[in-house]
Structure formats: C-alpha cells, structure tokens
Amino acid sequence: MAVKHAKVKSAGAAQSPLLGAAMFGPALVYIALIIGGPFLLAIFYAFSDARIGSVHLHYVGLENFRSILHSPAFHQAVQNSIVFTLSAVAIVVICSTILSLALEEPFRGRGIIRFLILLPWVAPVSLGTIGWKWLLDSIYSVFTWILVSLHFFTIYNAPMWLGQPHLAMASVVCVHCWRLIPFATVVMLAGSSAIPKEIPEAAGIDGAGFWRTLFWIKIPMMLPIINVAVLFSIIFTFTDMTVVYILTDGGPFDSTQTLPNLAFATGIEGSDLAAGAAISLFLVPVLVVVAYFMLRMAHRAEVV
C-alpha cells in the first residue's frame, strides 16, 4: 500500500510542471545571482570608465579594450597564463595518470596513500598555499636549507624560489600541480578501475609487455576520462589566482602575472574597475571553448 502511494506521488511530481520549476528554481536563482549578475556587470563596466570611489560612470566604447591590448603588462599576463596553464595541465595529467595506475594495484597501505594523496585537495587552498609560501621563503625555505646542507649551494648563492623570474614561475606551477593532482588522480582512478581486469590480462597473453599494454590498451581506454581531467584542469588553472596571489602576487617583474591576478590587481587593488572588468572578459573565449567540449563529452557520456 505504502509503495503504491509513493508511486502515485512520484508520478504526480513528474507530471506537474510547477513542482519541476520549483525544484529547479533555487539553482537558477543561485547561478543568476552569483555568476550571471557579476558577469553582466563585468561586461557593463568594461564599456565604461567605472572607478572605485567615483560615482560617475560614462560609456567609453571599446576604449578599455584598446588600451589593454596596447599594455605590455597585459601581453605578459596572457603569455604567463598560457605557460602556467599548459605546463600545469601537462604535469597534472601525466602525474595523475601514473598515480592512478599505481594506486589501482592492491598493496599494503594503499588506503593510507590514497588518503594522503587526496589531502591537498581537501585542505583549504589558502592555508596550503601559505604553507608553501614559507617552504619557499627566501630566508626560511626548507628546500634551500636542505640544498645548502648537502653543499649544492652556499647560503649566499642559494636559489630564491619566489624571487627569480623563471624559478618563481616554476614554483607557482609546482604548487598549483600539488593542489590539482589529487583531484585529477581521483578522476583518473574512476576511469582506470572501470577497465575490466581481463582486458590487460588478455593483452599480456596476446604478447604485449607492460609498456605496450599501458600505451596501446590502458591509456587509450582511459582517454575519455583523461579528457575530463584535462578540461577540468584547464578551467581550474586558467581561472585560478589564489596560488599566484598568495605566493608572488604576479612578481617578480610581472613574471608570474596571470590574467585573473592582473584583473584583480588592476580592477580592485588599482581601483580601475573598468580595466579590470575588461581584462577578465579576455578569459571568456577560452572558457567558452573548454565548456563546449565539456558539454559535448557530458552529452556523449549520457548517450553511452
């Protein structure tokens, strides 16, 4: 009787458009307020001369975009963003593929290692990054101390992890990878454990060794899930500013300045809201392309 009752109820829910709208509504309101509103506001500001502390607002057309496109800082930021994203995504994908394949085989202590690997993703970004800021500090760096103790450097010519342009970029990329690898690994693990164990076994019997099984069978079979990891990593990296902001704030000499951080620095810290909004809009084309591929893959996953 109870079952029957529940059935009638759920059938009613499916038929009632009002209930559907009511369930969907909060999500729509949330997206509109938190994402849609600011996005429209950014477009609006980008065509104006809005400044923090000024109540006047004039339409200036494409003036903001024109000046940004001529600014060397912007060119540097675009270049840095590309370097930052490509290198971080490449490292993340390679490391998480290796980790997921390694963690698939059962071994003693696998549970603890899985937990430890996931930890950076669970910890708050800012806290983790502040920890890294100390680890990479020019005076107190643990890495420097170890290298000096091993006599690779003296304290006078030790590397300044966040103070030399190339090293700073490398440090930012590494810390970002540290944060993103756990997430990508979990995604990949789902993909690699979905491969039935007979398939690599069959490959072994067919004569393929470890590497062939890996590159001809396992990785091609994981490709759809690797794509998911790549797309998410691109979005998380391209739009991320926490790591850059906390570690270097774009320095030294703008060598780690990325688009989101430049937008924040110009629009909020530099109080030129209009220019900041215009810079952030340059992120949109890249994100639209990535979003397109994500939707396409989600759709394909639904069909299968």
Next chain:
Amino acid sequence: MAVVETRHLTKIFKQGEAGAVNDVNLATREGEFLVFLGPSGSGKTTLLRMIAGLETPTAGEILIGGRVVNGLSPRDRRIAMVFQSYALYPHLSVYKNISFPLKAQNVPRDQHRAKVEWASGLLSIGHLLDRKPRELSGGERQRVALARAIVREPAVFLLDEPLSNLDAKLRASAREELEQFHKNVRTTTIYVTHDQVEAMAMGDRVVVLHQGVVRQIGTPKEVYENPADTFVATFLGSPPMNLLEFSDIIVGFRPEGFLPAELIPGGRQVTFRYRVKYVEYLGAERVLYGNIEGSHFESKEIISRLSWTMPYNYEAGSVHDFAIAESDLHFFDRQSEKRCNPKPYPWQ
C-alpha cells in the same frame, strides 16, 4: 602444438584457508580437447589461470611442451586464451583486435593482413573487420575472441567458459562450431566449463574437479559410466544418480536405468516396489520422483527417467514394480566414497 602438464599444482589464496587448487597432476595429450568440469568454486578457472600465467602457483610445476614455464610470463608461454567476457579491446576495430597479438609479438607488418583474413575467414567474420566490439552480437564477439586467439597459431588454447554468455540456442550452434574448429586446427585445447553437456559433447577427455581436487580424469564415456566416486556420479547426469547408503557401501544407479520391471531386458536385475510421488513432464521424457516401498530407504527420494517412447501409466500416488539391471549398479565405499568392487548387498 604442445602438451600441457601440471605436477602437484597448488594454489592457496589465503594462508590457513583451504586451497583453491590442491595438488593437481594432469597431462593433456597432443592435440587433445581437454575439459575442466566442476561446479563454481571448484578451482577450474584458477587452474586455467595458473596454466595461462595469470596466477602464480603456491606450489607445483606447470610444463608446456615439456618445459617448466612457472617463471615465464603469459606472453612467453605460447598460449592463447579466450575469456568468459571475451575481453575484446573496446577501442579497437575487429581487425585491430585480431591483429593485436601479431603486433604485440612483432610479426612483420606485411603478414598481418593475410593472417587476419585467414583467422577471420575460418570463423566467418570477414565482413565484420571494420566494426567495433560494441557493435557486435554476443556470438560475433565470441568469434572475434576466438579469431584473436588463433591468429598467431599458439601451442595451446585456453578457453574459459566461452559459451556461458550466449543464449541457449546460440550456445548449441557455437558448441558445434567450436568442435568443428578444433577438428580443423587440432591445437591442444583446455576448456573450462560448469556445464556437463558441453563437457560431454566436446571433450576428448574430461577432468572433473571439486574443491580444487581432481576427482576423475577420463573420456566422457568413462566418467559417465564408471564414475570414480559419488561426487562424479552425482555431478554428471541430470537428474543425478540415485544413491542408496548401506552400512559399508553406497549403491548407485542412474534414473534412466531405473525402469518399469517389464522393460528391463532379461538377465539379473534388482526389483523394487516404487511409489510415484510426482511426475515432471519434459516433452522428450518424463521424470518420476518417488520412494521405494517396504525398505529402510523409504524416506529417500528416488528418481526415474522414462523416455517418451515408453508406455506410460504412472500417475502420482500409484505403485509399480521398477527394476535396475544388475550391470547398471555402481558401488562406492561408504567411508572414502570411492568406487569399489561389487559386493553382495543386503536387499536379497
């Protein structure tokens, strides 16, 4: 072609627990179709996987072609295996699935097409070469798996329940094809199944396994007509052999040998009063369930199987004279449950 041999082969998965495979000694013959038959959990798949090199034996040796292969990886054993799930590579076309072993074994590329065409022709799947595995039916997948197994002409074929994913009708025709196929290629084949019909129909010899122990090795005729122990006696044959327990022996007889007394041809026979409890009508035959009256086996259910050609008037509840020819009786030792010599039995 090669002979597979196991010596004292044992696999224990968890220390302290009973082994999955215990001290198995067997040897195939050249070009033989050997069937491992047993219920689920009897260790037949584990045994096969050890021969394939997918499991490491706890003890004992495996020889292929006279060479100990324990230390060799699966790829170095010159075997091919068809898995229960077929394990086709889902991202590769049928052609690439079949040519994979050639590629993996570094067979020169210019030979691939001819070999793939030979193998796919043998299994008549030549028209499917451009498809992906997910676009194939169960029967077609099974053939692709077979083609992939034969393409590099292995010394030994290992088949792990390759027909169990097919529906009943397809299974019968696939079985026939597989038999025909083995007749053509004559490669030593080990075939794992829990289906006694498959085992009887296809096997040159059958290895009956139970709890990781070999109970009997013999031709289908031998294991059916001269079962080595009560397990083999009851596992083979459907419905199973009737067993009557006496103080020191167990006497068995098959339901198809337990017939109305007037139908038993002359010679020595044992006759019972048989009360029919209920009847199953199966078309080609009727299966009678009942008891033997006036004996201390009254509570024991005894089965009789009558062909549809036999006259029939055995309604439930009726009592008749049923008999077994003495030559159809099987004797087992009560303690060891192993086959023993005929003894005078107490019902006379």
